[in-house]
Amino acid sequence: MPILTHLEAIRQGIGEEMERDSSVFLLGEDIGVYGGAFKVTEGMLEKFGAERVIDTPISESAIVGAAVGAALVGMRPVVEMQFMDFIACAFDQIVNMAAKIHYRWGAKVPMVIRGPSGAGVHGGPYHSQSNEMWFVHTPGLKVVVPSTAYDAKGLIKAAIRDDNPVIFYEHKYLYRRVKDEVPLEDYVVPIGQAILRREGTDIAVITYGAMVWTALEAAAQLEKEGISLEVLDLRSLLPYDEEAILASVRKCSKVILLHEDTRIGGMAGELAAVIAEKAFDDLDGPIVRVTAPDTPVPFSPPLEDHFLPNARKLAEAARKLASY
Amino acid sequence: MGVKHKTIRPARTSRHDRSGGGEGSRSGAPLARSHDVSRARPLPAADTLLRMLYLLKLTREVEVRIERVLYRQGKIVGGVYVGRGQEAIGVASAIQLVEGDFVLPSHRDLSAYLARGIPLERVLLNWMGRADAPSRGRDNTLHFGDLNKGIIPIVSPLGDTCPVACGLALQFKLRGKRNVALVYFGEGATSRGDVHEAMNFAAVMKLPVIFICNNNGYAYSTPVQKQYAVKDLWRRGPAYGMPGESVDGNDVYAVYSAHQRAIERARKGEGPSFVECKTFRMTGHSAHDAAEYVPAALFKEWEDKDPITRLQSDLLQRRLMTPEALATLHESVRKEVDEAVARAEARPLPDGESANEGVYCGPDCWWGQTRSQAFDV
Numbered sequence: 001m002p003i004l005t006h007l008e009a010i011r012q013g014i015g016e017e018m019e020r021d022s023s024v025f026l027l028g029e030d031i032g033v034y035g036g037a038f039k040v041t042e043g044m045l046e047k048f049g050a051e052r053v054i055d056t057p058i059s060e061s062a063i064v065g066a067a068v069g070a071a072l073v074g075m076r077p078v079v080e081m082q083f084m085d086f087i088a089c090a091f092d093q094i095v096n097m098a099a100k101i102h103y104r105w106g107a108k109v110p111m112v113i114r115g116p117s118g119a120g121v122h123g124g125p126y127h128s129q130s131n132e133m134w135f136v137h138t139p140g141l142k143v144v145v146p147s148t149a150y151d152a153k154g155l156i157k158a159a160i161r162d163d164n165p166v167i168f169y170e171h172k173y174l175y176r177r178v179k180d181e182v183p184l185e186d187y188v189v190p191i192g193q194a195i196l197r198r199e200g201t202d203i204a205v206i207t208y209g210a211m212v213w214t215a216l217e218a219a220a221q222l223e224k225e226g227i228s229l230e231v232l233d234l235r236s237l238l239p240y241d242e243e244a245i246l247a248s249v250r251k252c253s254k255v256i257l258l259h260e261d262t263r264i265g266g267m268a269g270e271l272a273a274v275i276a277e278k279a280f281d282d283l284d285g286p287i288v289r290v291t292a293p294d295t296p297v298p299f300s301p302p303l304e305d306h307f308l309p310n311a312r313k314l315a316e317a318a319r320k321l322a323s324y
Numbered sequence: 325m326g327v328k329h330k331t332i333r334p335a336r337t338s339r340h341d342r343s344g345g346g347e348g349s350r351s352g353a354p355l356a357r358s359h360d361v362s363r364a365r366p367l368p369a370a371d372t373l374l375r376m377l378y379l380l381k382l383t384r385e386v387e388v389r390i391e392r393v394l395y396r397q398g399k400i401v402g403g404v405y406v407g408r409g410q411e412a413i414g415v416a417s418a419i420q421l422v423e424g425d426f427v428l429p430s431h432r433d434l435s436a437y438l439a440r441g442i443p444l445e446r447v448l449l450n451w452m453g454r455a456d457a458p459s460r461g462r463d464n465t466l467h468f469g470d471l472n473k474g475i476i477p478i479v480s481p482l483g484d485t486c487p488v489a490c491g492l493a494l495q496f497k498l499r500g501k502r503n504v505a506l507v508y509f510g511e512g513a514t515s516r517g518d519v520h521e522a523m524n525f526a527a528v529m530k531l532p533v534i535f536i537c538n539n540n541g542y543a544y545s546t547p548v549q550k551q552y553a554v555k556d557l558w559r560r561g562p563a564y565g566m567p568g569e570s571v572d573g574n575d576v577y578a579v580y581s582a583h584q585r586a587i588e589r590a591r592k593g594e595g596p597s598f599v600e601c602k603t604f605r606m607t608g609h610s611a612h613d614a615a616e617y618v619p620a621a622l623f624k625e626w627e628d629k630d631p632i633t634r635l636q637s638d639l640l641q642r643r644l645m646t647p648e649a650l651a652t653l654h655e656s657v658r659k660e661v662d663e664a665v666a667r668a669e670a671r672p673l674p675d676g677e678s679a680n681e682g683v684y685c686g687p688d689c690w691w692g693q694t695r696s697q698a699f700d701v
Contacts, residue, residue: 025498051498057528062487062521069491069505072476073426075498077491092518093487096479104463107471108685139683163685 004182007175009149010114011040012182013156014078018048020186021076024160025052027063028080037082038116038175060089064113068098068165071111076160081115084169085126091134098165099140112159114168118210118260119292119308121172124299130209130261130292135167136238136270142191143238145169147212149180151235154189162191171210178213194241196248200230203318204248206271207258208234215258217311218318227322237267245271246279253284254321258314263291285324290317368580370644376415376576377639380632381657383411383435386444389661390451395611399669400451402464407432409574409606412631413538415439416579417506417599420587426474426492428485428507430538431466432605436508440473444660448668455674460682483513486522486535493531493596504532504590506583511551511600512543514560523598527565532590534583535561535598538573540605545617561598573601574631604629 004012018024025048026041032055035042045053056063060081067077081087087094094113101109119128135141142164146152152170159166197212198219205215212233219229232248234240249255255275257268268289275287290309298304368376387406394400407414414435418427421440429436437447449457450468458468469477476492478485489507496503513519514537526533537557541548554560561568567589571578579601586597604626608615639645 054494054529057521057524059487059521059525061518062490062525065484065487065518065522066491066494066525069476069488069493070495070498071491072471072488073492073495075491075495092481092484096481097484097488100479102685103683105459105468105477106682107469142684 001181001183003179004149004153005176006146006149006152006170006178007038007040009153009182010156010170011042011044013153014041014160015044015047016186017076017078017157017160018044018052021160023074024076024078025054025070026078026080027054027056027067029056029058029063029082031055031080036080038172040170040175041080060086061093064090064093065097067111067113068093068101068109071109071165072101072107076110076112078112078114078160081113083123083127084115084117084131085129087113087115087131087134087167094135094141094165094167095138099138101140102164103140108163109165110161110163112156112162112166112168114156114159114170116172116175117169118171118173119297119304120210122299122301122304123172123297125296128297128304130169130259132167132169132237133261133265133267136267137265140164141238142166142236143169144191144236145171145209146189146235147171147174147178147197147209147233149178149182151189151195151233153182154187155191155235157186158188158191161188166191169209173210174213189235192236192239192241194232194234194236194244196230196244197233198229198231200228200252202228202252202322203254203256204230204232204252205256205258205314205318206232206234206245206248208237208267209260211258211260211309214309214311214314218314221311221315222318225319227318229318234267240267240271242274242278245274249275249279250282253282254324255283256288256290256314256317256321258290258309260292260309262294263289264294266291285321288317288321290314367577372419373576373635373639373644376419376580377632377635377645378653378657379415379419379435379438380411380576380635381653382444382660383415383438384408384632385657385661386447386664387434389665390448391607391611394451394665401453404611405431405465405609406607406611407434407538409626409630410538410540410601410603411435412576412579412635413536413573413601413603414508416576417534417536417583420580420583421474421504421506424474424501424503426476426489426503426505428476428478428489428505429466430478430482430485430508430510430513432510432538432540433508434466436506437466437475440470440475442470442473442475444664445667448664449671452668452671453673454668454671455678456671460678461674462679462682481516481518483509483516483519485509486513486519487525489533490522490526490529490531493526493533494529496532497529502532502591504534504587506534506536508536508538510543511537511539511541511548511557512546514557515551523560523564523566523596526596530593530595532593533596534586534590535596536583537598537600538603539600540603541622542605542609542615542618544609544613557600558598564598566596566598568598568600570600570602572629573603574626574629574634576631576635603631
């Protein structure tokens with residue numbers, strides 16, 4: 001099976017869907033001639049032509065609004081945000097237009113908004129955010145955050161085939177750092193299904209995106225100390241896989257919720273609530289959150305290192321919880 | 325009245341076709357092809373005019389009923405936005421469309437809905453929040469679309485449909501169609517970024533979109549002097565690289581003619597146009613708003629320019645209609661509204677629990693029941 005990077009897997013997934021379905025087309029800034037700021041769409045213009053790989057003016061709101069219009073009449077647009085930080089410029093079109101159309105008048109809006117998010121590359125406050133919760137709080141949207149190359153391809157294909165607006169977060173730190181086996185045969189990873197990345201018995205670490213790798217790193221370290229971490233990769237945040245979450249919690253009886261996003265209003269808060277509501281009797285310790293602090297993402301390397309959760313911080317929290 | 329407004333057409337139309345994009349716009353030179361007055365097209369045919377009069381009167385009648393009867397009786401709740409006095413814009417533009425074309429009306433553009441053939445009863449069901457309303461009671465007023473009839477509804481952040489119109493037009497281009505999208509918005513919305521982004525986007529990509537500004541003088545309580553600093557909004561067109569016109573929005577002929585030019589141009593693949601239709605909001609912002617901030621003289625001035633009165637006078641004067649036929653039309657419109665109101669009122673309200681359904685489109689989706697019939701394109 002071919003080994004692909006996270007980025008190559010996304011590119012391959014989009015390309016396969018474009019070959020399969022002529023209604024799929026791409027819209028975004030610098031995605032055609034230049035191939036995208038991170039080169040996710042490199043080669044697409046040559047392969048599919050300027051009609052299906054459209055370089056646009058710097059107009060995030062118009063790009064997303066146009067995607068909605070095209071989707072309403074049978075197209076399946078895939079929009080790139082050059083950085084997910086700039087998705088704020090299209091916020092109104094996403095939450096007030098795209099997300100509510102089906103509920104309001106029953107038309108389907110099959111579209112994907114994808115782009116790089118996350119910190120760790122010294123991008124500063126406007127090239128590093130993990131702002132997925134803006135959209136998890138919006139009924140009508142789906143929000144997806146892959147961690148492996150296999151999942152990135154399977155999820156982008158599922159997102160493109162979905163009849164609802166899907167926000168697809170690609171962690172830029174993973175683009176070229178993560179590689180794995182990606183089959184050439186057609187497959188999708190269903191939206192809404194979590195996956196166990198590592199089985200364990202003492203503490204369930206529930207996480208997503210780049211933090212999956214952080215959790216696995218900490219788990220390897222703690223194993224030597226006799227603490228067994230289970231790592232559950234959510235993959236989808238909206239809808240999220242409640243069943244898998246509760247199963248891990250019941251099995252381990254202790255849980256750490258880990259994410260790169262800031263703390264207040266983060267996914268961990270939602271998961272803590274559902275665990276407290278539905279698995280309270282199974283818990284042998286407090287629900288613990290390991291997250292970024294409630295600040296913008298700082299630029300300078302020592303500041304960014306302080307901001308980001310890492311294996312060391314997770315291991316510390318896990319040791320403390322294990323001894324509870 | 326009739327005499328006063330008879331020789332309407334080109335004389336009331338200021339036309340500024342200074343740019344169609346491309347090199348012409350960059351050099352600031354006027355385009356060779358132009359819509360100058362001497363080349364004004366013939367008037368719409370008599371049957372078109374009579375159809376327009378019917379649609380104008382139907383819009384007026386149902387909106388008066390909504391605003392002054394049903395709302396006051398508590399049979400319609402929430403915000404009540406009507407387009408009294410500005411009906412000519414939606415009618416004289418949307419009536420020119422063919423199958424596959426789209427309108428994206430603003431909140432006072434019931435006239436465009438009716439011109440596209442939406443049954444009155446469906447409109448009233450939506451206003452009344454009924455279970456079998458087009459929005460199933462989820463949204464109010466004109467917040468519902470119909471893909472088969474080529475209608476995409478507004479969302480309350482006005483101007484948001486301008487980018488959506490660009491997306492429709494993009495699909496027309498990608499699929500090799502010659503359809504057009506007409507997007508309507510008020511002068512207030514022109515201050516929003518989405519209108520700017522969409523006009524630039526459409527001009528750059530030469531999309532078949534007609535940007536139609538219903539300039540009705542007030543955005544809620546804000547007069548045009550506080551909304552923008554140019555005299556006429558047509559200037560916005562050339563500024564983006566598309567033709568711009570300002571027309572008397574209460575003159576059916578002027579509105580028809582301006583959109584005829586814009587639609588032709590769009591169908592030929594020559595790109596978007598901007599049409600400012602000057603009109604007046606003959607109501608408050610919503611039914612609760614007495615509009616005391618509007619000088620009374622303005623209401624009087626625009627009452628005299630009422631688009632329906634003007635068209636009626638003209639048709640009578642040109643003997644395209646008899647006074648008897650007009651009286652009959654008036655009566656039949658009233659009856660049509662009476663009957664539609666009665667039918668809509670008889671329909672049930674939705675069950676509260678149905679509010680949870682249909683957030684997502686899926687195979688088991690509640691909306692799926694009507695999808696194949698009403699929503700597939």
